[in-house]
Amino acid sequence: MLLKGENIGFRYGKGPWVLKERDITVESGEIVGIMGPSGCGKTTLGRILAGYEKPHEGRVILNEAPLPKKGYNPVQLVFQHPEKAVNGRWHMKDTLNEGWEPNDEVLEALGIEKAWLKRWPNELSGGELQRFCVARALGLQTRFLVADEMTTMLDAITQAQIWHVVLDVAKKQDIGIIVVSHEKHLINRLCDRVIDLSPVKVS
Amino acid sequence: MSLAAPLKKEKKKLIKPKQIEVQKIMKPVKDIKKLQATIEVQDLSVSFIQYTKGLQQKDLKVISSLNIDIHPGEILAVVGSSGSGKSLLAHAILGILPSNATVTGKITYKGEPLTSKRQEKLRGKEIALVPQSVNYLDPLMRVGKQVRTAVKDGDPIKAQREVFSRYYLKPEVENLFPFQLSGGMARRVLVSTAVVSGAQLIIADEPTPGLDTASVKEALKCFRELADHGAAVMLISHDIETALKIADRIAVFYAGTTVEVAPVEDFKGKGEGLRHPYSKALWGALPQNDFMPIAGFQPLPSALPPGCLFEPRCSMVTPDCSKAQPEARTLRNGMVRCIHAT
Amino acid sequence: MMKVIETTTIKTPYLKLNRRQQTIISIILSASFLLMIILGGIFSSNEKIQTYLEMRNLSPSLQHIFGTDWLGRDMFVRTLKGLTLSLGVGMLASASSVIIAVVLGMAAATMGRKVDTFISWLVDLFLSVPHLVALILIAFALGGGIRGVVLGVTLTHWPSLTRVIRAEVMQLRSSEFVEISRQFGKSSWWIATRHILPHLVPQFFVGLVLLFPHAVLHEAAITFLGFGLSPHQPAIGIILSESMRYLSTGMWWLAFFPGLSLLVMVRAFDILGENLCTLMDPYRGHE
Numbered sequence: 001m002l003l004k005g006e007n008i009g010f011r012y013g014k015g016p017w018v019l020k021e022r023d024i025t026v027e028s029g030e031i032v033g034i035m036g037p038s039g040c041g042k043t044t045l046g047r048i049l050a051g052y053e054k055p056h057e058g059r060v061i062l063n064e065a066p067l068p069k070k071g072y073n074p075v076q077l078v079f080q081h082p083e084k085a086v087n088g089r090w091h092m093k094d095t096l097n098e099g100w101e102p103n104d105e106v107l108e109a110l111g112i113e114k115a116w117l118k119r120w121p122n123e124l125s126g127g128e129l130q131r132f133c134v135a136r137a138l139g140l141q142t143r144f145l146v147a148d149e150m151t152t153m154l155d156a157i158t159q160a161q162i163w164h165v166v167l168d169v170a171k172k173q174d175i176g177i178i179v180v181s182h183e184k185h186l187i188n189r190l191c192d193r194v195i196d197l198s199p200v201k202v203s
Numbered sequence: 204m205s206l207a208a209p210l211k212k213e214k215k216k217l218i219k220p221k222q223i224e225v226q227k228i229m230k231p232v233k234d235i236k237k238l239q240a241t242i243e244v245q246d247l248s249v250s251f252i253q254y255t256k257g258l259q260q261k262d263l264k265v266i267s268s269l270n271i272d273i274h275p276g277e278i279l280a281v282v283g284s285s286g287s288g289k290s291l292l293a294h295a296i297l298g299i300l301p302s303n304a305t306v307t308g309k310i311t312y313k314g315e316p317l318t319s320k321r322q323e324k325l326r327g328k329e330i331a332l333v334p335q336s337v338n339y340l341d342p343l344m345r346v347g348k349q350v351r352t353a354v355k356d357g358d359p360i361k362a363q364r365e366v367f368s369r370y371y372l373k374p375e376v377e378n379l380f381p382f383q384l385s386g387g388m389a390r391r392v393l394v395s396t397a398v399v400s401g402a403q404l405i406i407a408d409e410p411t412p413g414l415d416t417a418s419v420k421e422a423l424k425c426f427r428e429l430a431d432h433g434a435a436v437m438l439i440s441h442d443i444e445t446a447l448k449i450a451d452r453i454a455v456f457y458a459g460t461t462v463e464v465a466p467v468e469d470f471k472g473k474g475e476g477l478r479h480p481y482s483k484a485l486w487g488a489l490p491q492n493d494f495m496p497i498a499g500f501q502p503l504p505s506a507l508p509p510g511c512l513f514e515p516r517c518s519m520v521t522p523d524c525s526k527a528q529p530e531a532r533t534l535r536n537g538m539v540r541c542i543h544a545t
Numbered sequence: 546m547m548k549v550i551e552t553t554t555i556k557t558p559y560l561k562l563n564r565r566q567q568t569i570i571s572i573i574l575s576a577s578f579l580l581m582i583i584l585g586g587i588f589s590s591n592e593k594i595q596t597y598l599e600m601r602n603l604s605p606s607l608q609h610i611f612g613t614d615w616l617g618r619d620m621f622v623r624t625l626k627g628l629t630l631s632l633g634v635g636m637l638a639s640a641s642s643v644i645i646a647v648v649l650g651m652a653a654a655t656m657g658r659k660v661d662t663f664i665s666w667l668v669d670l671f672l673s674v675p676h677l678v679a680l681i682l683i684a685f686a687l688g689g690g691i692r693g694v695v696l697g698v699t700l701t702h703w704p705s706l707t708r709v710i711r712a713e714v715m716q717l718r719s720s721e722f723v724e725i726s727r728q729f730g731k732s733s734w735w736i737a738t739r740h741i742l743p744h745l746v747p748q749f750f751v752g753l754v755l756l757f758p759h760a761v762l763h764e765a766a767i768t769f770l771g772f773g774l775s776p777h778q779p780a781i782g783i784i785l786s787e788s789m790r791y792l793s794t795g796m797w798w799l800a801f802f803p804g805l806s807l808l809v810m811v812r813a814f815d816i817l818g819e820n821l822c823t824l825m826d827p828y829r830g831h832e
Contacts, residue, residue, distance in 0.1 A: 037415040050728065076728060077728070085722055087722045095722075098726060099729040111498070113500070115506075125501070126286070127286065152412055154284065157497060158284055186490040189491070
C-alpha cells in the first residue's frame with residue numbers, strides 16, 4: 001500500500017505558500033522522517049497527508065484513490081499535546097475506545113493501567129495521556145500513522161517506551177509511519193529515510 | 204534535610220549576594236558553593252485534596268520530602284517526566300498553587316523563610332517566572348512597552364533598549380506585537396522581561412519545546428548570561444539534552460521527589476558517573492544513547508509504593524528497598540536517594 | 546524540624562467539612578429553601594389573604610410576621626404566593642430561553658454558513674430592539690397573563706446567550722479531539738451530542754442562573770406597568786408597586802419584606818446553580 005502526496009501546495013488564507021510543489025511517498029511498513037526548522041510546513045504536510053487539511057494544489061492518494069471522506073480514516077494522526085487531543089469531559093475509557101477497542105495486549109505493552117480507564121484526563125500526566133492517544137490511533141484499519149512531534153513533550157523513558165510499542169505494532173500490522181520532528185537524534189534512530197523540508201522557494 | 208543541615212552553618216559567615224561582581228566565567232561551580240543559597244527548599248511536601256468516591260476525601264501527596272538549593276550565578280536544571288512535580292515546585296516557590304493544595308516543609312529565600320506574604324512581595328520582582336509561551340504576553344500591547352512596565356527603577360526606556368540589544372533584538376522589535384514575533388524572538392522577549400525586573404531568582408518553566416535547534420540555542424544563551432550576572436536560575440525541563448547544554452547541576456525528579464542531584468559533567472558516556480538507577484535509565488533511554496526503555500510507569504500520587512519510589516521498576520532492587528523511602532545522602536559531590544548507589 | 550509554612554493556600558474548612566460536603570450542603574440548603582417557598586405558596590390557604598378591614602396596617606408581629614397591608618391581608622402569605630409565582634415564571638422563562646439559545650447556538654455553529662448568517666441576523670435584530678419595549682409588545686400581543694409574560698421574557702432573553710454558545714461551539718469544533726473524532730468517521734450529530742454538548746453544561750447552568758433574576762425582575766416590571774399579570778394575582782411585582790404608595794405613610798414592612806425575600810430567593814437560586822456547576826465539572830470537582 002502506498003500513501004502519496006503529489007505536487008502539494010498550501011497556504012493559510014492569502015499568505016505566502018507554506019508548501020509548494022511538494023511530493024512525498026510513503027510505503028507500508030516504511031518509517032519516514034520529516035525534519036526542518038519551525039515554520040517550514042512540516043506540521044502542515046502531516047495534517048494534509050492525514051486528511052485534516054485540504055491542499056490548495058495537488059492531491060493526496062492512498063492506494064490509487066483519494067483519502068476516504070467518510071468512515072475510519074486509514075491515515076491517523078497523533079498530536080504533540082495529548083491534553084488537547086482528549087475530551088476533558090470524558091472518562092479515559094470512552095476516549096480509548098472511540099475509534100476501536102484496543103485489546104489488553106496493546107494496553108499492557110503501552111503500560112496503560114486498568115485503573116486509569118476510570119479517570120478523568122486532568123488526573124493523568126501528559127505521558128500517560130499520550131499512551132492513550134497512541135493506542136487509540138493504532139486501530140486495525142490504520143494503514144499509516146503520522147506522528148507530529150508525538151513524544152516531544154515526554155521524558156526520554158516514556159518516549160522510548162511508546163516508540164518501541166509503535167514500531168512493534170507497525171511491523172505486525174504493516175503500518176507506514178511518518179515521523180514529524182525537529183529532534184535530529186530521534187529521527188536518526190527511528191527512520192529509514194528522512195525528508196528535509198528546507199524553506200520553500202517561491203518562483 | 205540531612206544534606207542541607209551541615210552546610211548551613213558554613214554559609215552564614217559568607218558574603219551576601221549583592222557583592223558579587225559580574226563575572227564572565229562560564230561555570231564557576233566551586234565558587235558558587237560557598238555563597239549563601241538564593242533559594243533553598245527543604246523537605247517540601249505538597250498534597251492535594253481529592254475525592255475518591257462520593258464524599259470521601261483523600262490527601263494526595265504529589266511532592267514528598269523534596270530538597271533543592273540554587274546559588275547565585277548557578278543554573279540548576281530540574282529534569283523529570285510530566286507528573287513528577289517539576290512545575291508544582293515552581294508554583295510552590297512562587298506561591299501560586301491552587302486552593303486545594305497543602306504545603307509543608309521549608310522554603311528559604313536568601314536565608315530567610317519565604318512566607319506567603321513575602322512571596323507576594325517578591326513575585327515578579329525578585330523572583331520571576333519565564334513562562335512557556337508568548338500566550339503570556341499581552342497580545343494588544345507592543346512588546347517594548349510590556350518589557351518597560353517590568354522595570355523596577357531607573358529609566359524604563361533605556362533599560363528596555365539595553366536589554367534588547369543584549370539579546371540581539373533589533374530596535375524595531377520593540378514596536379512589534381507578540382503575534383509578529385517568531386518563537387525564538389518571543390522567548391528572548393520573555394527573558395528580557397525577567398531581566399529588567401532585576402530578578403535574583405529566575406524560574407524558567409519548559410522554555411524550549413517546540414523551538415528548533417537554533418532558537419533553543421538562542422534561548423539557552425539568555426539564561427546562561429543571566430546566571431553569569433549573578434542570578435540563580437531554575438530551568439525546568441523534561442528534556443535532559445536541553446538541560447545539559449547550559450546547566451551547572453541537574454536535579455532529577457521522579458514521582459514528586461528529587462532522586463538525584465548531579466553535576467552536569469556526570470551525564471556522559473554510558474552514564475557510569477550517575478548515582479541513581481532512574482537517572483541512569485533516563486540517560487540510557489535517549490535516542491542518541493541506547494533508546495532502551497524500562498518497563499512500567501511513574502507511580503500515580505494515589506498509589507505510591509511504601510519504600511523507594513523507584514522500587515517497582517528498579518533493576519537493582521533488594522528487599523530492603525521496600526522498607527522505607529531512602530534518605531537523601533551526599534555522594535561524590537552530588538545527592539542521591541538510593542541505598543545501593545555508590 | 547518540620548515546619549508548616551504559612552501560605553495563602555491553606556484554609557481550614559469551617560465546621561471541618563471538606564469542600565465537596567460543603568458543596569452538597571449548599572445545594573441541599575438552597576434547594577430546600579426554594580422548595581419550601583414553592584410548597585408554602587401552593588399549600589398556604591387563601592383565607593389569610595382575604596380582606597380583614599379590622600386588621601389593617603398592622604406592623605410585623607408574631608401573628609403576622611411580615612405585617613398586614615391596607616386591606617388587612619397577611620403580608621407573609623402574600624409574599625410567599627408572590628414568590629412562588631415569580632419563581633415559576635422565572636424558571637419557565639429562563640429555562641426556555643436557555644434551551645432556545647443552546648439549540649440556535651449549536652445550529653449556527655454546525656449547520657453551515659447560511660444558517661449561521663440567518664441566526665446571527667436574528668440575534669442582532671432582537672438585540673437592536675430595547676428589551677422592555679419588545680417585552681411589552683409581545684406580552685400585550687398575547688393578551689398579558691402568565692402566558693404572555695413567560696413568552697415575552699423568553700423571546701427577549703435568548704440572544705446574548707446564543708452568541709456565547711455559538712462562540713463556544715465554534716471553538717470546540719476546531720479542537721483537536723473533535724478533529725480526531727472526525728477521522729474515526731463519526732458523524733456530525735454524534736460529535737455534537739457526545740463531544741460538544743457535555744462542554745455546554747456550565748454555559749447552560751450559568752445562563753439559567755444569570756437569566757433567572759432578569760426574568761423575575763422583568764416579570765415584575767411589566768406587571769408593574771400593567772401589561773403583565775393581572776392585579777388579582779399576588780405577584781411580587783404587584784406587591785411592590787402597590788407598596789410604593791404606602792411607603793411615605795411609614796408602612797415600611799409592605800415593601801421591605803417582599804423585596805428582601807425576592808433578593809434572598811434569587812441568591813439561593815444563584816448558590817444552587819453555582820454549586821451544581823462545581824460538582825459536575827471534572828476540572829473543578831476536586832477543589
